[in-house]
Amino acid sequence: MSRWKPDARGRLEKAALELYNHKGFDATTVAEIATRAGLTERTFFRHFADKREVLFPGDSPLAALLADATAAAPVPLPPLAVLAHALAEAAPVFEERANLVRQRQAVIAANPELQERELAKLAALASTLAHALRERGLEATTAALAAEIGIATFKVAFDRWINAPERHTLAQHIRETLDAAGRLTAPDEHAAAPDDVGSTCQERGA
Amino acid sequence: MSRWKPDARGRLEKAALELYNHKGFDATTVAEIATRAGLTERTFFRHFADKREVLFPGDSPLAALLADATAAAPVPLPPLAVLAHALAEAAPVFEERANLVRQRQAVIAANPELQERELAKLAALASTLAHALRERGLEATTAALAAEIGIATFKVAFDRWINAPERHTLAQHIRETLDAAGRLTAPDEHAAAPDDVGSTCQERGA
Numbered sequence: 001m002s003r004w005k006p007d008a009r010g011r012l013e014k015a016a017l018e019l020y021n022h023k024g025f026d027a028t029t030v031a032e033i034a035t036r037a038g039l040t041e042r043t044f045f046r047h048f049a050d051k052r053e054v055l056f057p058g059d060s061p062l063a064a065l066l067a068d069a070t071a072a073a074p075v076p077l078p079p080l081a082v083l084a085h086a087l088a089e090a091a092p093v094f095e096e097r098a099n100l101v102r103q104r105q106a107v108i109a110a111n112p113e114l115q116e117r118e119l120a121k122l123a124a125l126a127s128t129l130a131h132a133l134r135e136r137g138l139e140a141t142t143a144a145l146a147a148e149i150g151i152a153t154f155k156v157a158f159d160r161w162i163n164a165p166e167r168h169t170l171a172q173h174i175r176e177t178l179d180a181a182g183r184l185t186a187p188d189e190h191a192a193a194p195d196d197v198g199s200t201c202q203e204r205g206a
Numbered sequence: 207m208s209r210w211k212p213d214a215r216g217r218l219e220k221a222a223l224e225l226y227n228h229k230g231f232d233a234t235t236v237a238e239i240a241t242r243a244g245l246t247e248r249t250f251f252r253h254f255a256d257k258r259e260v261l262f263p264g265d266s267p268l269a270a271l272l273a274d275a276t277a278a279a280p281v282p283l284p285p286l287a288v289l290a291h292a293l294a295e296a297a298p299v300f301e302e303r304a305n306l307v308r309q310r311q312a313v314i315a316a317n318p319e320l321q322e323r324e325l326a327k328l329a330a331l332a333s334t335l336a337h338a339l340r341e342r343g344l345e346a347t348t349a350a351l352a353a354e355i356g357i358a359t360f361k362v363a364f365d366r367w368i369n370a371p372e373r374h375t376l377a378q379h380i381r382e383t384l385d386a387a388g389r390l391t392a393p394d395e396h397a398a399a400p401d402d403v404g405s406t407c408q409e410r411g412a
Contacts, residue, residue, distance in 0.1 A: 119325040152354035
């Protein structure tokens with residue numbers, strides 16, 4: 001943080017996230033964001049089409065990164081291992097800006113409309129992953145299924161990381177959660193949580 | 207179909223879905239729906255708060271049905287088998303009105319805003335399932351993960367059923383797709399589509 005000199009875009013993003021969290025997303029104006037960042041509204045609109053684009057940038061590298069990493073994963077891996085690889089490759093996008101990511105999640109969690117937008121974004125990422133898996137030769141339904149499960153798992157891993165970042169990196173949370181996903185069908189381990197693999201199921205012990 | 211006498215609500219729903227599909231959701235007015243159904247706008251608003259509620263009824267029995275079926279599933283089942291059971295129990299809600307369900311999907315597929323709403327509804331169902339799994343004694347993260355994967359799988363199964371309803375019932379698609387999900391981590395079978403591998407699924411949740 002100390003010597004980091006934020007550019008205009010970075011300053012606008014920081015100011016916007018602070019205001020969205022303090023005042024609420026709906027109550028914040030572009031004028032306020034610009035003032036807080038020490039910049040003009042005009043500068044804001046050079047970087048973002050509107051308030052919402054601060055949270056959902058059109059030029060996010062995430063989709064391309066996931067597609068490339070899926071394509072580059074070693075060939076003999078099963079589908080969920082391919083996705084573990086791809087999602088872990090994308091993890092630094094979040095980890096490098098953990099503070100902003102956490103602020104962004106808090107804003108979204110407080111606003112149902114933004115939540116819907118976020119779900120749509122995740123669905124689009126699932127489509128990207130499904131496409132990349134088909135390119136690897138996977139049959140369409142299997143690719144769609146693996147991609148949906150990959151994103152479902154990512155959501156859970158991401159929440160765990162947001163809530164307990166000091167315990168693991170996001171990449172580790174992703175791998176653990178995907179491992180846990182693989183065990184959900186196994187009758188013997190079915191209540192094992194990602195973290196308490198040893199302590200089996202309450203319900204079975206009954 | 208032959209002797210089914212639609213009530214006002216059913217007639218309004220049918221008229222609305224036809225108009226949404228023919229004219230588009232945004233271009234359809236409540237007045238047109240009422241006219242087509244041979245009823246008044248006033249009657250429409252006795253049944254639905256607005257045009258969108260025809261597609262997303264506030265009183266859908268689905269969440270309660272899933273929660274109850276999750277609670278009632280036999281105790282020693284692994285989490286995904288519990289969800290296979292619950293989702294298959296809910297399948298008749300869709301199967302009994304397959305025609306309307308298919309029309310509804312076409313309307314939603316044509317409209318990004320409605321898609322976001324549908325994703326939000328599915329996310330809410332995932333929360334319902336996660337809660338029901340926790341009530342069964344599952345640890346919170348495992349419950350969340352299983353619920354997300356269950357809904358992800360349901361989405362894929364539902365798409366398959368919508369596109370090829372004559373091949374299987376929705377309940378069968380759900381069981382097959384969940385079985386396929388269980389195989390996604392297996393290196394030897396990773397390109398197997400839900401249909402390519404013999405149907406090992408029937409015995410499981412039966």
